Amino acid sequence: MSDSTVDPILEQEGTFLESSEMVLQMGPQHPSTHGVLRVILKLDGERVRDVECVIGYLHRGVEKIGENRTYVMFAPYVDRMDYIAAVSNGLGYCLAVESLINIEAPARAQVVRVIFAELNRISSHLLWLGTHALDLGAMTPVFYTFREREEVLKIFENYCGARLTTHAFRIGGLQYDLYDGFEEQTLTFCQSFVHRLDEYERLLTGNRIWRDRLKDIGILSASDCKRYSVTGPLLRAAGVAFDLRKAQPYSGYEHYDFDIPTRDAGDCFDRYAVRMQEMRQSVRIIEQALDRIPRGPIIAKVPKILKPPPGEVYVSIEAPKGELGYYIVSDGSDQPYRVRVRPPSFLNLQALRQMARGVLVADVVAILGTIDFVLGEVDR
């Protein structure tokens, strides 16, 4: 934009305004950075030449805390990483410890886990959709998405008393059985939610401003996704049908009938479209799961003092943001020797530099939004 046109008046006088790189600090307290992320933009006019992220403002030393707590005590801490999708964090941690002590959750617990994980995927995507639309100047959707998200959070609250950092699962299964009326409440939500999704799509998908702001912006190709270890909706929007629920199923996901939505362009719009489709697939999974909640115990026999045999394991799940992995090293004591969390947001955010080079400043906001990162998880 600045390279091609020269102001005729300036040209006549032969005096060009000196142009130099401008450094713009976006954040740490900028509404579009969704938390405390600082993005240093190097600008040529409105064009972004280079991007550097400064992270760590929310670092709480989660991995160090893990080494100083027992396996059971550490479980609630993991909810504080991706606090938008705490259920997924807890599920991944429980699965990792369970595989280390070679225990499998009972059938009833597995189905309930799937329902909650998918409800959480919906609530995470809804929060993303509302705030992302708000970032781009669309005020309305946020009120609608928060209305639906509230219904999900009410289900969580009825189940375990907490809305966000739920600590819904325990190592070996569940702490609480389902409450009376859970099935009806969840089914009612699912049935109405599909129509709500249609409403959102009517508001946004064909909206010209929405399309102009997202189409062909922040393209990340499939090969770049692989180079930068990007997972989740960003990878699927680039055409790679990679979803751990299908690729390496856990918690019985292989028994459910659902599709992996993908798109081809890998731009912001495709990420939006993939997430919208994912919410519909989550509804499909929940409806199937509600039909087949088996009776039986909700938690396996787990020793009071957990001392996994010395060894190590890496277990990962498909969290709403991408691949969430736990690498746990045991030395045979009741505390993990090392807990490593592979946060999807951390690696997805790293690819911002690749996506944002050459775009306009306003597009950086769109790209940041469609990465859908949570800084609690980036910084841990």
Added chain:
Amino acid sequence: MQAEPWEGELPSRLLAAVPEGVIACLTYLGQRFVEIRPNAVLEVLAFLRDAEQFDFLTDLTAVDRAHDPGRFEIVYFLYSFAHNQRLRVKTYVSLDQEPVSVTGLFPAADWLEREVFDMFGIRFAGHPDLKRILLPDEWQGFPLRKDTSILAMDQDWVRDNLHIESGQ
């Protein structure tokens, strides 16, 4: 750890390709990992990426084996879309050794290696911009080392800022 030897086609191909670099191919709980020498990291990862299609660096981290002579265990988590398989590659370095950066093979290693440096103080030779990432630049020490204690950090803070002895 009761890891068992992993025998198969991939280990034998790997041994044939990098005979000097591979120490052992093992499995534990059905998960496979390869232990290699630190000077063979680039060779092994390049072989796995290009010849065996392990083209996705899922994660990279370190473990402080405080009492071992090769103190830090560096773990590379690889994934292959083509085979839908995971593989961990491990190497051991001592306090004064600088493992080589793999950012040239996997650009994703940039932030991951910075985090390992931030938390363990391991310097990666050839990293384009090795500096702290999660902690402030002026931070002293490396928190995920086993000789860093949360309690001692807390007591130091109380002593420096409140000029009293911590009761903990």
